[in-house]
Amino acid sequence: MTPAIRVHELVKKDVLIIGAGGAGLRTAVQILSRRPETSIAAVTKVSSPQKSHTTTAQGGVAAVDPKDRIDRPEYHMFDTWKGSDCSADQNVIKTIVDSAWEQILWLDAHGLHFTRNEEGRFSKRTFGGHTLHFGGPSAFRALFEADRTGKGIMDTVWAESLKNKVRFFNQSLATELLFKDERCIGAVIFEARTGTFTMVLAKATLISTGGLGQVFKITTNCRQNTGDGLALALRQGLPVMDLEAVQFHPTGIVGPGILASEALRGEGGILLNKDQEPFMERYAPKMKDLAPRDLVSRSIENEIREGRGAVHPEHNLPHVWLDIRHLSEYVHKVKLPEITGFFSKFIGIDPKVDLCPVRPTVHYQMGGVPVNAVGEVQQDAQRIVPGLFAVGESACASFHGFNRLATNSLLELFTMGKCVGDRIADFLQEAPDPGDTARQAPEQTAAQFSGYLQAKGSENLWTIREAMRSVMTEKCGVFRKESTILEAIEDLKELRERAAHVRLKSSSLLMNQELVDRFELDNLLDVALTLAEGALARKESRGAHSREDYPERSDAFQYHTLAFLQDNGAVRLGKRPIDMSLFREGGEHAGHFDLLERKY
Amino acid sequence: MNTPYAITLNIHRYDPEAKRNWIQAYRLEAGGMLRFTDVLRKINQEQDPGLAWTSSCEHAQCGSCSAVVNGKPLLLCELLVQDAVDFFETTSFVLKPLSIAPVLRDLIVDLAQAYERVHQARPYLIDPAGPPAEGDELRIPPKVMDHYVEATRCINCFCCAQACISSHRNFLGPNAMLANIVRLFDPKEQAQTERLDILSASSGLARCHTARACSFVCPKEIDVAHFMARGKEGRFS
Ligand SMILES: Cc1cc2nc3c(=O)[nH]c(=O)nc-3n(C[C@H](O)[C@H](O)[C@H](O)COP(=O)(O)OP(=O)(O)OC[C@H]3O[C@@H](n4cnc5c(N)ncnc54)[C@H](O)[C@@H]3O)c2cc1C
Ligand code: SF4
Numbered sequence: 001m002t003p004a005i006r007v008h009e010l011v012k013k014d015v016l017i018i019g020a021g022g023a024g025l026r027t028a029v030q031i032l033s034r035r036p037e038t039s040i041a042a043v044t045k046v047s048s049p050q051k052s053h054t055t056t057a058q059g060g061v062a063a064v065d066p067k068d069r070i071d072r073p074e075y076h077m078f079d080t081w082k083g084s085d086c087s088a089d090q091n092v093i094k095t096i097v098d099s100a101w102e103q104i105l106w107l108d109a110h111g112l113h114f115t116r117n118e119e120g121r122f123s124k125r126t127f128g129g130h131t132l133h134f135g136g137p138s139a140f141r142a143l144f145e146a147d148r149t150g151k152g153i154m155d156t157v158w159a160e161s162l163k164n165k166v167r168f169f170n171q172s173l174a175t176e177l178l179f180k181d182e183r184c185i186g187a188v189i190f191e192a193r194t195g196t197f198t199m200v201l202a203k204a205t206l207i208s209t210g211g212l213g214q215v216f217k218i219t220t221n222c223r224q225n226t227g228d229g230l231a232l233a234l235r236q237g238l239p240v241m242d243l244e245a246v247q248f249h250p251t252g253i254v255g256p257g258i259l260a261s262e263a264l265r266g267e268g269g270i271l272l273n274k275d276q277e278p279f280m281e282r283y284a285p286k287m288k289d290l291a292p293r294d295l296v297s298r299s300i301e302n303e304i305r306e307g308r309g310a311v312h313p314e315h316n317l318p319h320v321w322l323d324i325r326h327l328s329e330y331v332h333k334v335k336l337p338e339i340t341g342f343f344s345k346f347i348g349i350d351p352k353v354d355l356c357p358v359r360p361t362v363h364y365q366m367g368g369v370p371v372n373a374v375g376e377v378q379q380d381a382q383r384i385v386p387g388l389f390a391v392g393e394s395a396c397a398s399f400h401g402f403n404r405l406a407t408n409s410l411l412e413l414f415t416m417g418k419c420v421g422d423r424i425a426d427f428l429q430e431a432p433d434p435g436d437t438a439r440q441a442p443e444q445t446a447a448q449f450s451g452y453l454q455a456k457g458s459e460n461l462w463t464i465r466e467a468m469r470s471v472m473t474e475k476c477g478v479f480r481k482e483s484t485i486l487e488a489i490e491d492l493k494e495l496r497e498r499a500a501h502v503r504l505k506s507s508s509l510l511m512n513q514e515l516v517d518r519f520e521l522d523n524l525l526d527v528a529l530t531l532a533e534g535a536l537a538r539k540e541s542r543g544a545h546s547r548e549d550y551p552e553r554s555d556a557f558q559y560h561t562l563a564f565l566q567d568n569g570a571v572r573l574g575k576r577p578i579d580m581s582l583f584r585e586g587g588e589h590a591g592h593f594d595l596l597e598r599k600y
Numbered sequence: 601m602n603t604p605y606a607i608t609l610n611i612h613r614y615d616p617e618a619k620r621n622w623i624q625a626y627r628l629e630a631g632g633m634l635r636f637t638d639v640l641r642k643i644n645q646e647q648d649p650g651l652a653w654t655s656s657c658e659h660a661q662c663g664s665c666s667a668v669v670n671g672k673p674l675l676l677c678e679l680l681v682q683d684a685v686d687f688f689e690t691t692s693f694v695l696k697p698l699s700i701a702p703v704l705r706d707l708i709v710d711l712a713q714a715y716e717r718v719h720q721a722r723p724y725l726i727d728p729a730g731p732p733a734e735g736d737e738l739r740i741p742p743k744v745m746d747h748y749v750e751a752t753r754c755i756n757c758f759c760c761a762q763a764c765i766s767s768h769r770n771f772l773g774p775n776a777m778l779a780n781i782v783r784l785f786d787p788k789e790q791a792q793t794e795r796l797d798i799l800s801a802s803s804g805l806a807r808c809h810t811a812r813a814c815s816f817v818c819p820k821e822i823d824v825a826h827f828m829a830r831g832k833e834g835r836f837s
Contacts, residue, residue, distance in 0.1 A: 046656050046664055047711040050756060056661040066735055101735070108737055111725045111788060113745065113752050120739030148753065151661070155752075159724035170712065193710060222656045255633055258659045314633045338753075342659060345678060347633065462645035505650030510616045511704035513652040514644075 002453040002507045005446040007188070008196040010436070013167070014428055016186050016202035017042040018174040019229060022054030022150065023392025023413040024208030025157035025166070027375075030421025032164040035428060041200055042161065043169040043189055045224045045516075050158045053210050053222045054413065057150020058261040058339060060125060060142030062407040063100035071139050073097045075132055077582065078592045079139075080408060083129045083292050084366075084401025085543035085553060086595045087245075087560070089579035092373050092397040096415045103415050104143060110160055112152040113145050115335075125266045127406040129292040129600075134592050138290060142407045147263060147336045153410060157417075169198070171511075173228065175445045175519065177205065177236050177388070184377075184388035185434035187232075188442040190449075192516050195509030199442065203431035204424045207233065207369055207377070207390040212243075214520075215528045216362035216477070217469040218257035220249060224520075229394040231523035233369050234530060235444065238379055239562040241576060242367030243527065244534035244545045245402040248478050250296035251322055252361025255315040258342050260322060260358055262406045265289045267331050269324040271300070272355065273308040279320075287600040294403045294544040295600060297360040301478045304359070312357050314347075321355040360478055366404050366544065367534075368396035370562060370576060375420030380562065381576040387431065391420045398560060401578075402543025452518045457501025461514070461521050464502065468495050468528055476532050481548040485536045492529045493569060499525060526565055533571035534561045555595070604629040605681055608692040609639065611651065614703045623694075626651075632682030636695075637665055639681065640707075652706040660819055663757030667707050668696040673762035675819045700761050700768045714758055717768070721776040721798055725783065726791035740787055747837065748785035751778050751827050753820045760814035760824050771807035772798075774814040774824045781827050784836045796834075805831050 015031060017024045020042040028040050044052060064073045076097045081088055104122075108114055115123045124140040132139045145152035161168075171193040178186045178199070186201040209229030213221025230240045250271075251260040265271075271289055273279045283299040284291035291299075300320050303309055309318040324332075324340070332340045332352055343351045369390040370378045375397070377388040392413050399412050468491075475488035499521055504514050538561060540554035541547050562574035583593035609626045626647055630639050637655045644651060655665035658677040665676040670688045676695075685691055701709035731738050754775055761773040780798045783789040799805050805828060814824035830836065 046662070047654075048715050048756065051656055051662040051664050053657065053662075055755070056657045056659070105731055105735070105737060109728055109731055109788070111728070111783075111786070113749055113786075114737070116740050116742050116745060118742065120741045122737055145752075146749070148661075151755075152752075155723070162719055163722075163724040171710075193704060193712075222662070223658065224656055256635065256638075256658065314631065338661070346635070346659065346680070348680070348682070460645055460649055462641060462649065466645070505648070506615075506617075508615075508617045511652065511708055513654065513705070513708065514649050 002450065003509050005197065005449045007199045007442060009198045011041065011198055011200045012434070013041045013200060013202045014038045014204065015040045015424060016200045016205045017208060018187055018206065019208035019210060019392070019394065020044040020049035020168060021052035021208060021210050021392060022153050022157060022410070023417050024206060025049060025161045026414045026417025027206060027208065027391055027421040027424065028166050029157055029160045029164060030418045031425050034422065034425035038428065040166045041169060041202070042166050043172050043174055045171065045173050047170055049161065049168060049170070050154060052154060053225060055151045055154040056222065057410055058147045058259065059127065059263040059266070060144035060149050060407045061104070061410040062127070062130060062141045062405070063104045063143060063411065064097070064141060065122070066101055070132055071141055074589050075134060075139060076130070076141065078134045079130050080399070080405055081593055082135070082596055082598060083403055083405040085403055085598055087398070087401030087542060087578055089373070089398050090582040090593060091579045092399045094582060095373055095419060096399055096412060099415045099418065100411055103418055107153065107156055107414065110156050112156045114143055114152070115146055125263060126290070127262050127266050128287070128290045128296070129405045147261060147338045150410060153414065173516065173519065174232060175448070176442055177232050178442070179236065180435065183386040188445045192511055195511065197442065197445065201434040203387065203434060204427055205388050206420070206424070207388070207394055208392040209394045211393045212365050212527050213362050215469065215472050215524055215531065217473040218252060219362040220252060220257060220259040221362065226520040226523050227527035228520070228523045229369060229390065231526045233377070234526055234565040237564065238377065238385065239370060239564045239574065240367060240530060241370035241396040241560050241562055242398065242402065242534070243365065243531040243563060244538055244561065245366035245543055246362060246531070247293055247364040247366060247404055247544050248297040248360040249293055249363035250300055250360050251358040253342055253346060254312045254317050254319045254357040254359055256346055257361035258346055259361065259363065260342065260356065261339055263336055264322065264324050264339060267327055267335065269322055269327065272321040272323050273303045274310040275308060279303055279308070284600040291600040292403055292405060294546070297478055298546060300360055310357065317359065319357040319359040322358045323355055324351050325353065325355070364404055364409060365393060366396070366398065366400040366402060368394050370560070371395045371397050373397060374423040375416060376423065380574060389420055389424060391416050402545055448519070448522070452504060452515060453507045455500060455503055457503050459498050459501040461499070461502045461518055464495050464499055465521055465524065468492065468524060472528055476535055479546050479548050480535055482536065485532055488532045489529065489536065492525060492532060496525050496569065529569065530563045530565050530571055533573070534563050537561065537573055558595070604631045605685055605691055607681060609643070610692065610694045611706065612696040613706045616705055630681045632680065634681050636669070636676040636679045636681070636684070640676070652708050654708050661755065663755035666698055666757045666759055666762070668698065668762065669693055673698065673759040673817050675757060675759070678819055698758060698762050700758060711758070714761065714768070715756070717772045718756055718776045718779055720772055721780040723779040725789050726794050727789065729788045729790050738788060744787060748782050750822055751782045753822055754778050755820060757819060759817045759819055763813035763817040765809055765811045765813060766807045770803060772803045774828065777805060777831060778824060778827055781831050799831055
């Protein structure tokens with residue numbers, strides 16, 4: 001007997017936050033600081049918001065210290081613009097970079113344990129793509145809490161949310177956005193823990209579900225990063241933006257793909273090929289190992305393709321080496337203990353003595369749900385969706401364009417979190433009440449979940465998930481071309497068919513992990529297909545999107561991709577212009593914000 | 601590729617619909633470098649998609665996949681097959697869910713109450729000291745931070761609470777105490793009295809028997825017992 005899918009409870013809140021990670025909770029805390037009486041519900045798939053993926057971020061967060069005599073916000077803006085391959089929105093860059101320091105101080109004052117130097121002030125380290133004087137020497141711009149900066153941020157905003165009495169739905173997932181007269185009025189939440197569906201009606205709903213890394217085979221992303229927020233939006237006919245811009249981090253630990261942060265190279269680590277040649281000198285003579293991620297990833301893949309990679313005996317995967325043997329005992333044991341520990345824990349080597357095997361791993365989505373500079377979700381380049389907001393990795397404002405600089409994502413979480421929180425606080429003053437019932441019953445959720453529980457067939461959902469991940473990695477990965485992307489699209493369509501024939505072992509709703517995995521599989525497949533169609537249409541190479549058949553950036557594609565997924569699986573594409581206000585407004589530095597050639 | 605191990609996982613299972621407990625043995629071949637989370641995924645794919653377990657980051661940074669293997673509380677993602685065979689000197693393993701929280705299904709527990717104990721230790725700044733001047737950071741000498749930053753690495757995996765010989769019914773637990781003790785050291789916290797109250801409450805440190813099991817099992821290798829001892833001494837600088 002399959003249980004009927006029905007709504008067990010109706011809950012009314014001022015604000016619903018779908019995704020209680022770093023970005024979602026920074027927003028929550030900001031709303032509460034402005035309007036303490038606001039009622040907020042925040043949902044997370046993990047057992048506590050503290051376990052959200054933000055907690056794994058290692059290296060640091062960029063912010064120009066106004067007391068710094070040589071670094072300046074304009075340099076940071078330039079690095080972000082150049083790093084984005086001239087595809088980020090300059091109004092967003094300005095907002096974020098200008099508010100960075102104030103927000104760092106906010107975090108410090110609310111309890112984050114930033115690492116201090118001998119004077120007791122914040123320590124700083126350098127990261128790929130961050131320079132002084134518009135492309136000059138490396139800038140020491142990243143603040144950090146040892147090698148657990150993300151944990152510091154997550155712990156701070158989680159604890160502040162506890163202090164301010166946010167209501168949490170843990171081990172729960174949003175399954176459907178609700179609308180009334182074109183306005184978003186909340187979402188359906190499946191509490192996997194209790195096997196019940198709750199309809200949360202809210203004046204403002206925020207999507208902050210994080211990344212989509214699980215679309216690919218080797219990734220630094222957690223198991224829950226299945227692009228849910230994107231899939232929820234797509235299913236309502238809303239667009240996603242620039243999904244083809246997926247960041248491969250150059251140094252994933254061979255095998256599981258666990259991240260070995262840039263901080264290792266920031267501290268002096270060097271990449272070597274199998275002949276022990278420091279090959280980055282050939283690809284980026286100036287910035288070498290600290291060139292931006294897309295460039296280093298492509299260089300590594302190229303070394304491997306040309307036969308200069310080593311092969312890992314246990315995992316049977318080609319790779320290059322990261323040499324950190326020469327770094328001091330202090331760096332190994334005190335500054336970067338978690339990261340150096342990964343090598344011994346997960347592949348059994350001692351990085352003080354051995355070379356570390358690394359290769360590119362999927363790390364970050366630059367694209368996401370399109371939003372304007374205050375986090376309002378857009379239904380096309382002109383119109384917003386009233387009541388719906390997005391922030392964090394699942395949103396695209398776009399601060400990163402087609403390639404994100406190291407340490408710029410954490411920065412985006414809390415600067416935009418603050419900014420979107422302010423916007424929602426204003427919005428609440430005039431927002432209409434969502435009413436007592438959603439005009440539209442959660443038909444979509446009911447149909448979807450009954451379908452999962454009733455499906456017959458012999459397919460295994462993990463086999464399909466793994467097949468999708470291989471397809472995307474091999475055919476739509478670091479390098480892609482028309483023929484392979486077309487193959488990927490065909491394969492994905494077939495996998496979508498096969499997914500309909502997954503028969504679940506148990507038809508119970510109570511903490512049925514297989515049911516959760518099944519829902520995520522649909523999200524993954526929808527997102528993968530939309531991503532591949534975007535990659536197919538963009539006949540150029542830009543940032544992390546690297547087409548072998550179109551190796552150059554083309555001005556004909558100087559726009560953001562908007563992609564809509566139709567019911568029949570077809571993808572409709574649109575455009576959003578890229579903001580170049582820093583360039584247009586003129587002034588002393590305007591020339592640095594023109595369309596630039598990208599050399600390091 | 602090195603030869604895989606033939607291993608047996610005897611998993612304690614629970615079906616909440618039928619309210620039934622049983623132990624199920626899964627036999628499979630697994631490479632030495634596979635994490636136990638990889639092994640469970642392999643079981644889901646090849647033998648039993650219905651076996652329920654959970655994880656998130658799978659590199660020992662979030663504390664979602666805690667379980668008890670051959671009597672030891674640990675993170676399943678951190679346990680490589682090869683290391684498990686070496687450490688336990690067997691290829692047969694018994695996997696149980698944590699017992700400090702109610703089981704929802706198979707290896708998945710409901711951490712709500714356990715986390716509530718951490719919340720009671722108030723993991724935020726109760727009364728923040730605030731920055732010295734506009735645009736400036738509070739100066740904290742690294743020597744001061746050295747006393748407590750190690751304890752901020754705690755990920756609330758509850759392995760120490762599982763190993764603790766004091767009952768979680770009376771004691772908030774080693775990790776909750778740690779969250780409180782961090783703020784007693786932290787120069788940014790001004791609410792010393794409230795903090796000391798949490799420490800000396802009947803659910804506080806008096807329940808600690810100094811068995812040091814916490815330090816022994818902590819996957820982050822935090823010397824939890826050291827911080828408990830500092831708490832008992834009342835020495836926070
Ligand atoms: C290993 C690693 C290291 C990194 N290091 C750095 C760094 O040093 N510097 C830097 O700037 N950036 C770094 N990043 C990137 C950065 O950490 C992430 O981009 C950022 O943390 C994302 O935060 P978020 O709040 O958007 O999402 P997350 O923290 O992923 O939170 C998403 C939340 O949404 C929930 N959720 C998902 N789907 C649903 C659903 N359907 N219903 C309800 N809830 C849902 C999740 O459970 C989670 O609570 C790193 C990333 C990784 C993976
Ligand atoms: S102290 Fe260690 S064992 Fe205890 S919860 Fe924290 S990380 Fe886990």
